[in-house]
Amino acid sequence: MELPDVSSYCDPYRPVVGTFSDMTRDAWHVKEFLQSLSTAAPATLSAYENDLEIFITWSENRELIGPRDVNSQVILEWFRSLLKQDQAPKSIARRRSTLRSYFGWLLEREFIAIDPTIGVPAPKGDSKLPRPIAQNEIQNLLDSQVQELRDANGPEKTLVLRNLIIWELLYGSGVRVGELCSLDRSSVNTSDGTLEVWGKGSKLRRVPMTPISCQLLKLWLHGGSINFDETLTPGRQDAEALFVNRRGNRVSRWDIRRVVSKSQRSPHAFRHSFATHLMNQDVDLRAVQELLGHSSLTTTQIYTHVSKKELQEAHRDFHPRG
Template sequence: MSAAGIEAFLEMLAAERGAALNTLKAYRRDLDDLAAALAHQGTTLAQASPGQLGGYLADLARAGLSARTQARRLSCMRQYYLFLAREGRRPDNPASMLEAPRQTAALPRFLSEGDVESLLAACVARADAGQQETRRMLVARTALEILYASGLRVSELLSLPRASLQRASGMLVVRGKGGRERMVPLSSRARDTADDLMRMDRPLSSPFLFPGRNPQRAMTRQGFDRILHDVALKAGLDPQSLSPHVLRHSFATHLLSHGADLRALQMLLGHADIATTQIYTHVLTERLQQALRQHHPLSEHAVG
């Protein structure tokens, strides 16, 4: 019964909530791990008690799993047992009263505006470079311009079709998690470099803006990581501190620091829940503190 319950639960997540494939795989792994642990106790997913589920979470903590991972496993359990209860497969939700471990709020890493400019300036081929190196630097420049101008996830970036850049509009249609589409503005600098790359790549007849070794397939994440590594070295930055996700965080942080609205940022990033976007409120807090120091009449630094 438990296996059927898992399948039905995952089907519900895909059909009703548009859950992404990676999310479904993660939930399946979590539930399979829980089922195996319960089997050692002589019980099943369907028969598990609150105490047994609490014991499982305690075992995760003793095994050294992070608070974030424990919280994700608990969220999966709550949703799964709520589904079983609604389907009449259980009379209760045994995970509903379990407490999530406390998590320390980890602020996302981001680059300074100067570091971003250094990265972009490094995407220039040598004067004596051949066509391969010239194209490699153009790919890097185009990718970085789009990432920093739009805050795309790397999967969204690498899967961009050429057709999405061939419209006259200044907006880019992006297919994000769960197949949800959103529109993000594209800067003139990003569009210009993309146009240069598409002209250079026209003989490849690829459907993608960033073709892979096989032009009929998109560039892989590993291929893009190698390019990003080389550009970071040219810019004098630590490659280990740079990733597409760091650029996405930089986009969000710099927008907020220049006065962007949190709700608008949520739409640009493609977050389904505003709570996800609120990790960036550290920027808003710093801005409010600075405003208070500068303008409050009792502040030592007040202007006036």
């Protein structure tokens, strides 16, 4: 394929019944889930195991014997129990993230039919935005992906191409993860460099793409996706989806998290960085609102506070009398 010219800690709420290594809980598929996190740091794996141990012990005390018994009401009740224990919002937010990753993986592997975390609101206090990624850090990440694409050979080349486009759209267009997953081949207009995106509330909007995104998507649409389907996805594929996984299904949130896992940042951190970097360049607030698909300007104003905080930190760190 021809490439374009591009440049264990103490937790008072932890059960005392032992660790997962001591327990037989095959019905929950925890061991398989943890093994799937091959790129995760040891500390991350430990945190995931701890969070799941707490949740599963709590669930089994309520006579739930496996993930199929868990619904959205169960998730909400668990969050409420954590709030009653006066756990820090940051800890609850992390455990919420663990459950979303875990149940997303279970759904992807068809161990469950419905993800019970979908639509469950964040517990009160879980409003902290991810730390924006520095521009030079993002540039280095994208440059390394471009080099990986140049070095790749055989069928894996199309996988690397797909992943690079995902990185570019998350940061270059600021789309939500759910919006990225729902993109169809017909959503892309490389002629005028835009994407048709279905946002929250089933609202359709057009978002611009960067020139590199356009170039890469032309490669993808004019052969890359076909090579991906023929070499990496057995059986039938979702013909409408812009991106599919190795099972031939439309990519899921879990797939997107796995793609960006090497950055050790969440997919939403790239959207957050997209908005913050625009605000740092004095882009009009209402323009940023439109790009992000926010229904309220108040939501977008969060990013003005982030930018001001960055200016204050820069002043403190670098001014002679800071």
